[in-house]
Amino acid sequence: MTSLPKQPSARKLGLVIDLDTCVGCHACVVNCKEWNTGGYPAPLTDQNPYGKDVSGAWLNRVHTFEAGEGADGRTVHFPKSCLHCEEPLCVSVCPTGASYKRNDDGIVLVDEDRCMGCGLCAWACPYGAREMDMGVGVMKKCTLCIDRIYNENLDEADRVPACVSTCPASARHFGDLGDPGSAVSQLVAERGGYDLMPEQGYKPTNKYLPPRPRRDATTAGSRPERLDEARPEGGFLGWVDRLLSAV
Amino acid sequence: MHPAYSVIFFTTASGAGFGLLTLLGILGPLQQLPNDRWFGLVALFVAFALAVSGLLSSTLHLRSPSRARYAFSQWRSSWLSREGVAAVATMIVAGVFAIGWVFFEATAGWWGAAGLLAALGAVVTVASTGMIYAVLKPIRQWHDPLVVPAYLLFALATGAVWLDAVVTVLARNNQALSLGAIVLLVLAWGVKAAYWKRIDTGQSISTPESATGLGALGPVSLLMAPHTEENYLQREMGYRVARKHAVKLRGLAVIGGLALPVPLLVAGWLLPAVPGSVCAVLAALLATLGVLVERWLFFAEARHTVTLYYGHRDG
Ligand code: SF4
């Protein structure tokens, strides 16, 4: 059913992505692909994976931007996957009923047995969060790893999306953004988390945390003193030092 | 946006077909067209052939066409679904109308009512096609109030030139019809000119700064794309036609779709039967060709906000 839920769901599961700490390693991209090519939307195919024109469906991508110019310019790594919007036009345009938004947690999903591969939903998403799987002929998108977050066979700590579990910089946080008391909501409040393209009116659930202000002369504190030349006086290193000086 | 030929052909052909059906469904019951079965057969055949070939070609761009039947299910929310439902309903009612005209040479009474209903259905179908594009907020050139009127007027105008061609070939009584076709062509291209002006002067409400939320740090530009080769998003939405080519193609569309068909339509009613018929058919073909170019541009000139994430400034 592509009509949207009448009331926005109370629970709004989603991601909070920290642009300050993301190092642009693409680990989340790879782990997303790895999990999902065997999980709910499996297979997640590639075309010509070892050839010249590699192509394939991925549910999470990391762009790298330069924000600001010259000496003030900053490199910002920018992961992007479905933002599980509250007003997802991608859902309401779908003619087959394949795309839907869940009532109880707000996750936006594609029922692959109904999708006819028309591509209209990808046109309707301003963020480019949907990719056609050319090998299967249906639309793929981030499922927020519904087959992990509710999976009782996994340890409690592992019941988070694959991208969140793998991020070495802890730049991705998962939780209920509908609950103002949740850790993710507090993080958003503390760090001034924001929506992407709010002017498009999709009310995305996922939030982005801005890079922290750069340290300059006034905020950097004292620079570390230049270290003195190493003078190993005693112990093993001292013995090595004396030995090497002798020869 | 990538101009997919199946979709361009579909909207042009089924637009002309449903436009022709609208005119037949109105002018037939009003007794403004010949009642004989051969005229009805040819005119309705042209309308059906255009509409059906268009609808069939629209299934060519589906990656899982075997599931197309589900597309009739979501008419509550989806204009694509509404278009499908309206198209099939219109075809059924038009079938009834055709039975009356072809088998009983009757276009009045209940048969006429079926014709009027088919006309209404055809208008709803074409308007739904326009709405599929007009609701897409991420594409500024489509999310425009002139999109639906342009779709409707081009459908009616191409329908009218095809009706003029059929009438000229079979019945030779066409001054009013040719005039009507000319008026519709001028109106349609007038709206298109206004549309082109709007998209040329308008601006996207989104920018790389709003797309990333990093505007506070300064202007935002792409440093590294997320992947080295083109992906589905770029193939589908990254298509850009060079400005100078677009201007040339607009000129070509207007020449083919308006400047040539108008004198041909006039010649169709002034010249004797055979050369007149040739002119009228030529006018219909050229007008349709002009709309094909216009439809190609409708895609090629449209910009999706996703390109903001790939280094373009004008989403
Ligand atoms: S990010 Fe795109 S695909 Fe995801 S819910 Fe929003 S509009 Fe739909």
Ligand code: SF4
């Ligand atoms: S591609 Fe599939 S999910 Fe997307 S609009 Fe078409 S049928 Fe719906």
